[in-house]
Structures are given as C-alpha cells and as structure tokens.
Amino acid sequence: MLTSADLTESGLPTEETLRRYRDQGFVHLRSVLSADEVTDFRAAAEELLAKEGPATWGASEDETQVHYVEAAWRKHPELRRLALHPVVTRIAEGLAGGPLRLYGTDVLKKDPHVHLPTVVHDDEPGLPLAGLTRTLTAWIPLVDVPVDRGCLIYVPGSHRRAPEHRQVHLADFQDYRPMEEVWPAYPFSPRVSVPMRAGDVVLHDFRTVHMAGVNTDGERRLAFASVYMDSDATYRPGVQDHPVAHLTPGAPVDGDDFPLIAADPGTTP
Numbered sequence: 001m002l003t004s005a006d007l008t009e010s011g012l013p014t015e016e017t018l019r020r021y022r023d024q025g026f027v028h029l030r031s032v033l034s035a036d037e038v039t040d041f042r043a044a045a046e047e048l049l050a051k052e053g054p055a056t057w058g059a060s061e062d063e064t065q066v067h068y069v070e071a072a073w074r075k076h077p078e079l080r081r082l083a084l085h086p087v088v089t090r091i092a093e094g095l096a097g098g099p100l101r102l103y104g105t106d107v108l109k110k111d112p113h114v115h116l117p118t119v120v121h122d123d124e125p126g127l128p129l130a131g132l133t134r135t136l137t138a139w140i141p142l143v144d145v146p147v148d149r150g151c152l153i154y155v156p157g158s159h160r161r162a163p164e165h166r167q168v169h170l171a172d173f174q175d176y177r178p179m180e181e182v183w184p185a186y187p188f189s190p191r192v193s194v195p196m197r198a199g200d201v202v203l204h205d206f207r208t209v210h211m212a213g214v215n216t217d218g219e220r221r222l223a224f225a226s227v228y229m230d231s232d233a234t235y236r237p238g239v240q241d242h243p244v245a246h247l248t249p250g251a252p253v254d255g256d257d258f259p260l261i262a263a264d265p266g267t268t269p
Contacts, residue, residue, distance in 0.1 A: 004029060011087060012094040021095050025159035025208035026194070032087060033140070033199035042142040042198070044078035045107045045222055067115070071243070072224065073105040083226045088138055088201060089261040092228045095203055096134035099231035101258045103127070103135075104243060110150045110212070110221040118150070118212035120179040120186070122158070125170040127206065128241035129233045129253060135206040141196045142222045150215040151195045152202060158189065158209035166207065170239045179209060228261055229253070 006017045006029050013021065021027040033041070052069045069075070073083035082088075083105045093100050110118075123137055145151045165183035170176060179186045186209065193213075194202055204210060206227075215221050231254075235247040244253055 004031070006030075007091065011090045013091060018095065021203070021205075024154070024156040024192075026154045026156075026202060026204035026210075027095065028194050028196065028200065028202045029091065030197065030200050032091070032201040033085075035199065037082075038142060038199045040078055041082050041140075041224065042222065044076045044082075045072070045142055045224060048072055048076050048079065048107055049109060067109040067111070069107040071104060072107045073102070073226070079105065079107070079224065082140070082224055084259070084261060088140070088226070089228070091201070092136060092138055092203060093262055096136055096228070096230075098134055100134070100136075100228040100261050101231050101233070101254065102261050103129070103227040103229040103233075103253070103258060105224065105226045108221075108223045108225055110215045112149075112215045112217055112219065115150075115215060117214050119176075120209060120211045121176075122166070122209050123204075123206040123227070125167045125176070125238075126240050127227070127229070128236055128238040128244055129229055130236040130250070131233050132206060132230050135227065135229045135233070136203050137206065138226045138228065139202050139204070140224045140226075141198050141200060142224060143198050143219065144196070145198075145221055145223070146195045146217065147193050147213070148215075149217040149219065149221045150212045151193055153191050153193050153211050153213065154204065155186070155189045155191055155209040158183075158186075159205040159207035161185075161207075169236075183209075229258075231260060 008014055017027055048069050073080045083102055161183055167177060167182045233253050235244045235249055235251050235253055237249055
C-alpha cells in the first residue's frame with residue numbers, strides 16, 4: 001500500500017490534496033509506483049517503441065515535439081496494467097469526484113537535443129468528446145525527469161479561465177491558435193515547472209494549460225500518459241477522433257474499449 005501524506009489510508013486524496021488540485025488544476029504525487037513496477041513498465045514502453053515505430057507530434061519530422069505510441073494499453077499487457085493500475089485510478093477518481101473511463105494512453109518519448117519544446121496547450125481541444133466536467137490526465141515518468149530533461153510546466157489555475165478564453169473545438173489542428181490569442185492573460189500568468197522522479201505521478205485537469213521544454217540532458221525522457229474521461233462522455237466529431245469515429249455523434253463512449261477504471265478485473269499489480 002502506498003504511504004503518502006497526500007493520500008488517506010484508503011488511498012484517496014486528502015482534503016489538502018483535493019484543494020491543491022481544484023485550485024491549481026494539477027497535483028504532483030511522489031513515489032506512487034514501486035521501483036520494481038517502474039522497471040517493468042519502462043521495459044514494456046521501450047519494447048513497444050521498438051516494435052511500433054512511434055508517430056510524431058508535430059507538423060513534420062523536423063518539427064517534432066515528441067514521439068509517441070498511442071493506444072499503448074491495448075498493445076502491451078504491462079501497459080494495460082499501468083493504465084488500469086488500482087492506485088493510480090483510485091487517485092484519479094478521488095480527484096475527479098466521480099466515475100471515470102479510460103479514454104486513451106500514450107507512451108511519450110522526447111530525445112535529447114532533437115525534439116522541440118512541447119507547444120502550450122490544454123487537452124480539451126484534442127478530445128472528440130462532449131459532456132466533460134471532470135476528465136483528467138495522469139502523466140507518469142518512467143525515468144527521472146529533471147527540469148533540463150523537458151519536465152512538464154503548468155499554468156496554475158488556468159483550468160478555471162472563462163469559457164471565451166478556451167480553445168474548445170478544433171476541426172483540424174491547423175485551426176490551432178496560439179494561447180496568447182485565445183487567452184490574453186496567458187503571457188502574464190505564472191508558470192510552475194514540475195521535475196519528477198520515475199514512478200511519481202502528476203494528474204492535471206483537461207483544461208489546465210501546460211507545456212514542456214526541450215530535453216537538453218543526455219538521456220531520453222520517457223513517460224506514459226493516461227486520459228481518464230467522464231464515465232458518461234459522448235462522441236463529438238473533432239480532431240484525433242479515429243478511436244471513436246465509428247460512433248454516431250452524441251453516442252456514449254463506453255464498452256470494453258473504454259472501460260470503467262474502477263471495475264476492470266485485470267488491475268491487480
């Protein structure tokens with residue numbers, strides 16, 4: 001059982017942890033995974049990267065911000081175990097305040113002196129989903145990620161900005177507008193870098209503005225990200241909607257491909 005000042009004895013976030021999450025839009029929890037788990041999950045991520053040949057996030061290979069393998073939980077049993085890890089999912093539902101489903105997962109690789117900074121964004125425009133109020137992402141480093149290895153950088157409280165300052169629906173990523181155009185206060189908003197040890201977890205609200213710097217360290221940055229969505233989310237056509245494009249707009253996003261995270265039988269670590 002994880003022992004942490006941020007969690008209760010039953011593994012739920014404490015009131016102080018909840019307050020930080022609600023105020024800032026993210027929370028960093030230390031040593032959520034054991035060293036043995038990190039070793040196993042890192043090996044699985046490396047194996048999948050070698051097998052799949054990662055896709056690029058960026059307009060071209062020369063403009064790549066990160067390489068990734070999507071739907072990683074469906075492609076390797078160890079990464080399914082990580083996506084549905086009972087400690088992580090219990091924390092996620094505790095922060096969200098309601099039931100969640102697994103929407104998607106990525107293995108994320110940022111090589112040293114190769115990849116560009118990760119663009120300033122929040123996750124809402126890239127989710128072809130409607131009815132979201134508590135969706136969040138768990139970002140788990142599988143290696144240490146100090147500041148100079150491209151750690152995540154958050155804008156505290158940005159998830160609470162006014163609706164007119166959110167870039168809600170994108171038909172295509174070419175429609176993306178710089179954050180300062182969408183939200184004029186962004187250039188004057190404080191930012192918080194979150195360096196992390198392997199096995200830590202940071203969870204952020206789907207509307208929290210974040211980014212990542214260049215990896216200037218000598219080692220690859222390797223991480224795993226899981227998006228946990230509202231259990232009653234529905235399909236809204238938009239960007240990156242290939243996992244749900246077979247559905248009728250407005251249909252629930254559920255079933256075995258999008259399992260309830262607290263009810264999956266294969267979550268025992």
